[in-house]
Amino acid sequence: MLVYVTVGSTGFDALVSAVCRKDFFQSLADRGFRKLAVQYGSSDGVFELPKTASELFGVSVEGFDYTRWPQRYVEQADLIICHAGTGSILEALHAGKPAIAVPNHELMDGHQSEICQELAAAEYLLVSEPGQLVDAIDSGRYLELVPYPHADPRPIGEILDEESSRKK
Amino acid sequence: MARLLQGVDFDRYNQRLYIVGESDMLSLDRIGALEAKRDHMAEEYTVSRIPRSREVGQSWSSAVFSSLSCLFSVCQTVFQHNPDVVLCNGPGNCVIVCAVALIPRFFGLKCIPIVYVESFARVRSLSLSGKLLYYMADRFVVQWPGLLQKYPSAEFIPHLV
Numbered sequence: 001m002l003v004y005v006t007v008g009s010t011g012f013d014a015l016v017s018a019v020c021r022k023d024f025f026q027s028l029a030d031r032g033f034r035k036l037a038v039q040y041g042s043s044d045g046v047f048e049l050p051k052t053a054s055e056l057f058g059v060s061v062e063g064f065d066y067t068r069w070p071q072r073y074v075e076q077a078d079l080i081i082c083h084a085g086t087g088s089i090l091e092a093l094h095a096g097k098p099a100i101a102v103p104n105h106e107l108m109d110g111h112q113s114e115i116c117q118e119l120a121a122a123e124y125l126l127v128s129e130p131g132q133l134v135d136a137i138d139s140g141r142y143l144e145l146v147p148y149p150h151a152d153p154r155p156i157g158e159i160l161d162e163e164s165s166r167k168k
Numbered sequence: 169m170a171r172l173l174q175g176v177d178f179d180r181y182n183q184r185l186y187i188v189g190e191s192d193m194l195s196l197d198r199i200g201a202l203e204a205k206r207d208h209m210a211e212e213y214t215v216s217r218i219p220r221s222r223e224v225g226q227s228w229s230s231a232v233f234s235s236l237s238c239l240f241s242v243c244q245t246v247f248q249h250n251p252d253v254v255l256c257n258g259p260g261n262c263v264i265v266c267a268v269a270l271i272p273r274f275f276g277l278k279c280i281p282i283v284y285v286e287s288f289a290r291v292r293s294l295s296l297s298g299k300l301l302y303y304m305a306d307r308f309v310v311q312w313p314g315l316l317q318k319y320p321s322a323e324f325i326p327h328l329v
Contacts, residue, residue: 111289112289118312153176156255158175160181163253163306166281
């Protein structure tokens, strides 16, 4: 089973550091995950795996800064841990994958966590700080999430049709 | 925007002008991917790349010139393509685009309706673009109901994305 960690188009040092720790690997292995893919963006400096093989607990790791085909990893993942960017969250939710969103408090706006809180309250995903990821995985609560409704953007088309045909 | 456009009839809107920030390569990719799905002639769509009005850290005095350059570029694009409707979702330059699109209406020449859709990430407060365009747009859509309290003229539509 694969866990896909993605930080999006910038970097997220705290998240990348957290997923390189021995306790993170142990909790992955305990829950049956054998593969980890980390898209670390500009946080390559903190992407440092444990030195000894035993500290990986049998989990094989792939790390890269960016990929042209994030969909491939999303499709193959059994769990997605993503920075709390709207695009990443929606990709995970629409792919029907359990997701843990991690807000990045270093980024300017606090509103990243607003969307996480709303979606977590509705049980569509889990929210976690980098330091709480191990607990989130150990709890297994990512297996109890509610499926996310399909998107229907047709009302936008209808609004455009109404406005563009209105007599001025 | 790519997600919102899934709901728009590209046969009806068979000429599409995408206005993107000059440095925004991600949007260029997305537009390419979105349009590639269409079984049509590539001439149906144009991408117009607009310079930023001000770079982070740029001095305010030189920002006057770059803002004018941005404004000129937007005017050129909008008046050349003469759109029938504008759809925007809040990136930096969209306020300038909408302001320019209102000019023909101001002079009684042509009414170009403006439809604004606030970002899905905006749960409790509007973006700066949203706060400005609330008073300029003909239709103002929000994706979370809590915003209706402070912005009662907005339309709440869930599950657009």
